Amino acid sequence: MNIFLVGPMGAGKSTIGRLLSTELDLPFFDSDKVIEERAGANIPWIFDVEGEAGFRDRETAVIADLTCQNNIILATGGGAVLKSENRSYLKERGSVIYLKTSVELQIERTRKDKNRPLLQTEDPTQVLQKLMDIRDPLYQEVCDHVVTTDKRNPKLVVSEICRVLNI
Ligand SMILES: Nc1ncnc2c1ncn2[C@@H]1O[C@H](COP(=O)(O)OP(=O)(O)OP(=O)(O)O)[C@@H](O)[C@H]1O
Numbered sequence: 001m002n003i004f005l006v007g008p009m010g011a012g013k014s015t016i017g018r019l020l021s022t023e024l025d026l027p028f029f030d031s032d033k034v035i036e037e038r039a040g041a042n043i044p045w046i047f048d049v050e051g052e053a054g055f056r057d058r059e060t061a062v063i064a065d066l067t068c069q070n071n072i073i074l075a076t077g078g079g080a081v082l083k084s085e086n087r088s089y090l091k092e093r094g095s096v097i098y099l100k101t102s103v104e105l106q107i108e109r110t111r112k113d114k115n116r117p118l119l120q121t122e123d124p125t126q127v128l129q130k131l132m133d134i135r136d137p138l139y140q141e142v143c144d145h146v147v148t149t150d151k152r153n154p155k156l157v158v159s160e161i162c163r164v165l166n167i
C-alpha cells in the first residue's frame, strides 16, 4: 500500500509525511526534495532558470518514478495535481489524502520560508487564494480522503489519516 499526500503549500504534507513514515515504519519521500536532489539545485533556482514549466516537467518525472514503488509515503508539492498525468499516477498507484488547510494558516506556516518561489510576492494571501480556487477541485478529484489540518497538531493529523485508512 502507498500513501500519497496532496494539498496546498503549508498544509503540512512534508511534516505529516515524515511523522506518518515513522509511525508506520515505511520509507518517506518528498517529491520537492527528490526534484532538488536530481537537479543538484534548489527550487528557487529551478524556477529562475527553467521557469515554472521546467519545474513541472521535473515534478512529473519524479512522481512517475516514485509512485512505481510499493509501501511508501509520498509528500507531493502543492502544484503536483495540476497535470492530469500526475493525477492519474497518484490515483492509480496508492491511497491519496488531501490535507486541507485555510489560507490564513497557510500564510502563517509559510511566512518565514523563502524556498517557495510562488509566494515571493507583495500579496501572498491573494496568490494562495487564487491557487486554492484553481486547485481545490483538483485535490478533491484526485483524493480518496480529505483530512483537515487546521486546529490539529501533526500527531493528531497522523492519527486521523490512520483512522480514515483503517490502519
Ligand atoms: N498540523 C500542523 N499544525 C501546526 N503546524 C504545522 C502543522 N503541519 C505543518 N505545520 C508547520 O507548517 C510549516 C509548513 O509545513 P510543511 O512544510 O510540512 O508544508 P507542505 O505542505 O509540505 O508545504 P509545500 O507544499 O510548500 O512543500 C512547517 O513549519 C510545519 O512545522
Ligand SMILES: O=C(O)C1=C[C@@H](O)[C@@H](O)[C@H](O)C1
Pocket (backbone or CB within 6 Å): 008, 009, 032, 043, 076, 077, 078, 079, 080, 115, 116, 117, 118
Ligand atoms: O504550490 C506550488 O505550486 C508549489 C509548492 C511547493 O511544494 C513546490 O513544489 C513549489 O514551490 C511549487
Ligand SMILES: [Mg+2]
Pocket (backbone or CB within 6 Å): 013, 014, 015, 030, 032, 075, 076, 077
Ligand atoms: Mg512540502
